[in-house]
Amino acid sequence: MADPPRVRRGYVIVIESMLSVLRVHLPSEIPIVGCELSPYVLLRGADQTVFADDVAESAPVDGQFLRYKWYRIHSDKKVTICSIHPSEQATLQCVGCVKAKIPVAKSYHCSPKCFSDAWQHHRVLHERATSAVNENGNEEEEIFGRFNNNNNIISQSLSNGASTPLYPAAVTHRNGGETWFEVGRLKTYTPTADDIGHVLKFECVVVDVESKSTVGSANTLLTSRVIPAPSPSPRRLVSVSNADVAVGSLDSGTFTVLSYNILSDTFATGDMFSYCPSWALSWPYRRQNLLREIVGYRADIVCLQEIQSDHFEEFFAPELDKHGYQALYKKKTTEVFNGSVMSIDGCATFFRRDRFSHVKKYEVEFNKAAQSLTDALVPSAQKKTALNRLVKDNVALIVVLEAKFSNYGVDNPGKRQLVCVANTHVNVQQDLKDVKLWQVHTLLKGLEKIAASADIPMLVCGDFNSVPGSAPHALLAMGKVNPMHPDLAVDPLGILRPTTKLTHTLPLVSAYSSFARIGSYEQQKKRVDPTTNEPLFTNCTRDFIGTLDYIFYSADSLSVESLLELLDEDSLRKDTALPSPEWSSDHIALMAEFRCKPRARR
Secondary structure, three states, X not given: OOOOOOEEOOOOEEOOOOOOOOOOOOOOOOOOOOOOOXXXXXXXXXXXXXXXXXXXXXXXXXXXXXXXXXXEEEEOOEOOEOOOOOOXXXXXXXXXXXXXXXXXXXXXXXXXXXXXXHHHHHHHHHHHHHHHHOOOOHHHHHHHHHHHHHOOOOOEEOOOOOOOOOOXXXXXXXXXXXXXXXXXXXXXXXXXXXXXXXXXXXXXXEEEOOOOOEEEEEEEEEEEEEEOOOOOOOOOEEEOOOOEEXXXXXXXXXXXXXXXXXXXXXXXXXXXXXXXXXXXXXHHHHHHHHHHHHHHHOOOEEEEEEEEHHHHHHHHHHHHHOOOEEEEEEEOOOOOOOOOHHHOEEEEEEEEOOOEEEEEEEEEEHHHHHHHXXXXXXXXXXXXXXHHHHOOOOEEEEEEEEEOOOOOOOOOOOOOOEEEEEEEEOOOOOOOHHHHHHHHHHHHHHHHHHHHHOOOOEEEEEEOOXXXXXXXXXXXXXOEOOOOOHHHHOOOOOOOOOHHHXXXXXXXXXXXXXXXXXXXXXXXXXXXXXXXXOEOOOEEOOOOEEOOEEEEEEOOOEEEEEEEOOOOHHHHHOOOOOOOOOOOOOEOOEEEEEEEOOOOOO
16 A cells, blocks of 8 residues: 555545445555545446446445545654654654754654755754854764764664664653544545644445445545645745835736746656655645645736646636636647657746736747758758757747736827737757757747837746856847857857847846845845846756746836845755745746836827
């Protein structure tokens, strides 16, 4: 049987029971609790297979129906909880924490690997305690030295082995057993605050319709302890004019744009993010956490990247529709994808129907542009090689919207206020610097054509997989690329030559560079790189930290009013890196509030 499913308060557990001689069949991996927990069990009658939903008392099968019960277990056994994975029992304790008088709850870990993965952040607790409490630090220095020099975990076993737990005992046995409180009689149950810290038990039995007696023995399923839903500190909008702005308090003449790579479920694997608890990586959990976060920002326009087509159609589009958003989507093409068609990801743009209306949609497939480029420039003998390099399946979605609100100070009140929003996800491969730059250049040339046909502000959002100072970033931010830029040395197909063509005329500025102008909000300025005026990071994994995501805007027609505050690296490193139970993507969301500038009369 698989490990018990983890449970978080506030998420509905769904057990789809199925009877086959009253055995519950569990898959090798039970989806950790988000909204669905499905062991997939069926009731098999004579020549028929019936789902459990159909086996109600009012519609029995062969004179029998299913009855469900949920219980909360109150046990006399006291358990110490891991400080990193609160659904796990602690098995070891950090000696350094005890000696440094760090709160004891922070000293517990469920496994040596858990402690090792958390060490980079955990050691900071020791260092702070040492500097604040122990002036000579000799005892702590000895402990730290043992860890750093010998790569040994500073811990003491909390098992029932020969050694005695240092402080306190992890498990204390007392006389007595367990008390079970019935909490539900449906197939679904939503944990409450009273359930936190307790194990839940699901029971399914077959009941005879006439006698009301049970048939056979009950099938049961135990969860692990219920833990609180994550409650990360809310991120505020910070005014670039030095005044804090609460999310949702924007005036009618402004609008907000959110850009967020939500991390496709295809890529959210334990191999890639081994430091994140498996339950926090599961899609049923992550999708609810992401939805909570996205809805909480209350953005007028939402640009999401790495959103799978099935997740768009079955979850995000209908769920965000409930919050007043209209949805548009562009899925990646399938030329280089061998998996499930439905799991191909793409870019989705949502906008509030009460703030904007849809005018036009453009879809950019870089593969088609690659085909046209090779047909025009590459000799026939080299076309296959060229296409193998250029065809990388990336796309962009461009949407023209019309504002339904007035902008203060506009001189032409009767004129339509349009906004063009580009949402893209540029190729990730670091050795394809020429392809990244070519994709960005291709997108910008398309936007130039739109700008030339209409007096329209431009917003360019997305995951560009390019750090500040790279050639793609330079092209976006400065409108050109220095011919001596090192990225231009990688151009085996000659697609970047002559380098003088690597320009555009759009007056784009990075929204987050506005933080560099803040006079008094020093905390945010510390989270911006002073050499590039970009955030220190928007992507934070154990192996990489840096900025890959941007919101660019046309500075001649838009001004930045406020920005969603940036996160602190130390606060994210408490869970080693992203994703984590609190933040369900390896990227952070960016959001800017804009105001349309008055336009000159023509």
